[in-house]
Amino acid sequence: MPNLVTVATCNLNQWALDFEGNTSRIIESIKKAKAAGAKLRVGPELEICGYGCLDHLLEQDLYLHCWEMLERILSDKECSGIILDIGMPVQHKNLRYNCRVICLDSKILLIRPKMSLANDGNYREMRHFTPWMRPRQYEQYLLPRKIQLLQGATHVTFGDAVISTLDTCIGAETCEELWTPDPPHNHMSLDGVEIITNSSGSHFTLRKLDTRLGLIMEATKKNGGIYLYANQQGVDGERLYYDGCAMIVVNGKLLAQASQFSLSDVEVITATVDLDEVRSYRFAPSRGLQAAVTPAYKRVETPFYLTSDDEDLGKIPSPEVEIRYHTPEEEIAMCTGCYLWDYLRRSGVSGYLVPLSGGIDSCATATMVFSMCRLVIEACEAGNEQVIADVRRLARYTEGLPKTPQELCNQLFHTIYMGMSKQSSKETRQRAKDLSAAIGSYHVDLDIDEVYNAQRNLIVNALNFEPKFKVEGGSITENLTLQNIQARSRMVTAYEFAQILPLARNRPGGGSLLVLGSANVGESLRGYLTKYDCSSADINPIGSIDKQDLRRFIAWAQKNFDVPCLGEFLDAVPTAELEPVTETYVQSDEVDMGMTYDELTVFGRLRKVHKLGPFGMFQRLVHDWGAERPRVPGDSLPVYAPAQVAEKVKRFFHYYAINRHKMTTLTPSLHCNDYSPDDNRYDLRPFLYPSYWSSWAFKRINEQLEKLEALKK
Template sequence: MSVTIMAHLITVATCNLNQWALDFEGNRDRIIGSIEIAKSKGAKLRVGPELEVCGYGCLDHFLENDVYDQSWEIYSEILSDPRTQGIVLDIGMPIIHKSIKYNCRIISYNGKILLIRPKLYLANDGNYREMRYFTPWNRPKYFEEFHLPSKIIKISGQNKVIFGDCVIQTRETKLGFETCEELFTPQSPHIAMALDGVEIFTNSSGSHHELRKLNTRMKLITEATTKCGGVYLYANQKGCDGDRLYYDGCASIVLNGKMLAQGSQFSLKDIEVLTATIDLDDVRSYRNQKSASMQAVLTEEVYHTIETDIELAPSSHVFDPTIRPTLEQEVKYHLPEEEIALGPACWLWDYLRRSKCAGYFLPLSGGIDSCATATIVHLMCLLVVEAVRNGDKQVLEDIQTLVHDNTFIPQTPQEIASKLFYTSFMGTVNSSKETRYRAKELATKIGSFHVDMNMDTLVTAVVNVFEVATGKKPIFKIFGGSQTENLALQNIQARLRMVLAYLFAQLLPWTRRISGGLLVLGSANVDECLRGYLTKYDCSSADINPIGGISKTDLKRFIAWAEINFELPILNEFLTATPTAELEPITENYVQSDEVDMGMTYDELSRFGRLRKVEKCGPYSMFIKLYHEWSQPPYSLTAEQVAEKVKRFWFFYAINRHKMTTMTPAYHAEQYSPDDNRFDLRPFLINPRFPHASKKIDQVVKIISEREKKIAESNLSVD
């Protein structure tokens, strides 16, 4: 006997999409692909990432009218495609309304646009400059009419639609919409929507990866419905959108603060769709327990509601025991070491397959930074092998295109590295046997095409040119030369390595009868960039840098983790070696050390970096904070010592700030990145003494010293 019941079960879908700025046709295909998958899983509502039609990372291309016209052209193809019918679609694209550019969501059903919802609050700090391109709607619950372009009128038969902050009523429930930054604002729209009866919220995002950032985002996503109840669908971009950022997915479906479905944070999949079946009674019973929320309803101005006849679930159906609500699951987080491995590896894959170069070239010095970079490339190769094994046709097609062999099916990461990854040890008389060995051994283990060479003749030739031209021959400091000579002799080695790197990157594939050139990888970490402990236009100058936003401390943890998880015992030798540039002669009594050269430890650099960028400290406020920290155990430093360290950091930061204007584009992984190109906009000509701040620091040091002296004298008199 069949049993007819009222339907309260609704299946909804959200997704991670690997969209690419200005790749309109590719973006279209991925959007339609995600819709097909959502429909195949029974979903009646599909939510996609922010600005998914054109790609989030268009940057100043958003100033071009072409982007808006072409977005409408692609959207018209999506709207009219038979595969996109029968499901409510929440799609993101930029729109010009009354000559003003907006970041919008378009809600449609069966070829009809229901609502265009502009973003209320724009992301405008750190890596984001949305107010450079768009205007915030800034008028909650306000709406007006939007006249559709002719190509859309022909498809939908509509001349105009509602444009503004509204909600949509289906036969069963009410839908509300947020976009990315609105989740992070103090007055998030979902609160007012919930008080006006909205039960399903969507959030379409373009949120990038930073180490340890996911915890903050997931807390906000789950808390969005913990207070007011409801279903929250979070969609995100995933992958390299053509810039320094890696968008790290984690599309999610949350019910009353509980996670029902969570997408991957890092993977090579271009399309990842999540679905969940929710029981609307769960929302209503949860809200019935929140008496405070019910009281707050009386104080809220209502939203304009767009009424529809859409059924997300039939009004009645025969009971089907196979359809059941999705169960709660634990939120998944990666260790920071795993984030360092997976984020840059996925970013490198996207960069390589989309640039269609012949591979990567890395100057492999035998130190921990280039070791970490090589290990990340190794993981990239491993991810490709795993994706191919799992039947990912797109990854297989991409790897076969890169190696120019449509029969190539890789079985090991070493097979891929032998074709796409080139390394070289560029030794001089100042290089040790240990670093040369480590570089060669690591290259062998990961399978790269390795060149072990010496460049002394090149260095000598350049120095000889200078000597002939000037009659002066510079010598190293340990042999009696000046600091100026010593620095110049180090820098010429570093800069010649850059020249050789680009020569080898262009010609090494040619020596193997392979067409195309290589992308040169840099390997300067974020702390060295912050301190300026690198040579301008040396081998830190490259095409891209996967570790340029990662601290030395985190890199060490990553290498220790990778040694075990990748079964690479050689990594332990990199980990225990003293960091050194090997640009000065090694003698019985002297071996160059990075931390000695810098005058500060890497741990200190990380702390300086966070205080400067994240906590917005200048020299004086940094000194005050660090005095309170470092005057206590285990540091137990005096005020004079703290002041000296702070002044030294700011001096070298200032005199080397100009180097940041030419830094290699690096994977963004830390909030204290000094990347001058977009993230950290500061002048590069600064008085390195910071005289006013230094005077204030000296005054405080004097007060502290006098106070400590009085305390000491008082203690002596008591004794």
């Protein structure tokens, strides 16, 4: 007879410091797991307090409240009869640990601290926690007084141990441990652990799911066993979006996969697995030789069966399912839509406002809000009670629920075109109107000439000096001054209307709007924006997405969202429209920057992801952009001589350095790419640089260039 066990894992939309809300969602997931017949439930990392608490994790209150919430879970009789793997921070011997608390029937079986902490990129776990540095070692933990009463004991095992039930063995690892070269699941598997849980707070980036799922598949292909992956899903208070995708994998086969993007607060998946399949899969002499000498884990003995002879008679093992991946364009649409909805419903504001310029960047931001409205209407039609309740609270212009994305968009989303009589073209103004009409946003079309002229006249009257644009014969300084007056006037105007629009529209309850920014990652990296202009906003959904991906997203949305006018944005030349348009001159972003957006993407990846400075980037691009490189079908990379490469690399690092100070005030951006220049969380670098033109790095480029040119003579 097969040894069948039903296990459950989940996506939870937790919120930093929302102790009661988080606990309610945990209990709901437990009830759903039990209803599906599961005997083991796994939840996300730090699920009681929320992963993104940051420096609140240094506060004593937080640890007290986590224990109070755990007491609430353990005291709930509906949470009995199932092994619970719950995430929370725990203090032990005056040290803070990121822990899994394994429980059964109102009692704690084991507290297992995280051994490898995430401490790069967006993560600062070493700032808040200490890793457990003693593999396979354990000690006794003194429980809080109220937990002692539930436990019937004063102490519980704390450390690197596993749970031994009457029919199998369970081990836990946490998030980062999966990504390490020598992960705990290798050693647990060799010591006979058959079920391994991984509880994560893993954030979304474009094209990342393939890497994450590959690691999990490889873990069980090599070791055999049942692997349960849980993750947070949603916005828990920061720049990150946690993209869920809980999974159950057995012997390298995917049996269950939760959604990667969803507006549901609680999503539970289950699978039924035959333990004998794991035992048969692991039968190999070479594995046996390693297992025979592997050091043993302490087993916390637990008189509990995950299998049941009577129940097994009616069960069948879960079949393998096909892995679901989203295209990058779908990822952008769904991630930004879900993020914006979570942020809106939790922030207490009345909606969003986007300064709509008629260009592709603000177009992309507006389309992301429309994607949010589409996802919300789909969730309402599917009967999602939480989403319906949030819509009733937020969209209160009409008695009934909005029926279409456009109707919801009109209630929650506002766009504003801020033109100038000489600088703005009829085409950009019309594109903004057309897009607003297509998606249903409440649109305001105005000119800011009066505001601009008032600011310009301050210079004229106070200094007796009349600044002119470049096309009018003015200097570079005058040209930039006049452009910046317009740009900053637009920021002030956007916030002015964000404050007053809900009242002017007789919005029930009043409130203001959140202003969304539209500076893409390349412009931020190059510093091609005015400090405190329309790049200054409350949130920037596209702040870590490059122009290439934005164009692909708009092309995808044109077809899949049925918005034909989006094609006009794809054909338009990128322009800031801050200089007067003449018969012979139209301002161009790429001309102003001295580099293309595609080149900026390359520079950004090499700088951040490949960790190259000026000299290293030059050496790399001499080969990547050189005429001698091997060509493959579809190769669209540019061909440049070494001197051209040197010029471009120098220009990029020069402008990167002198504009780095702008990153210190950059609008918080939804994190979607690993080359984001976000100074405040992700890309920690100086903002006062020495001149690169006299730097040793540029001198080394010149030396290398001389040698390369000498070889060609």
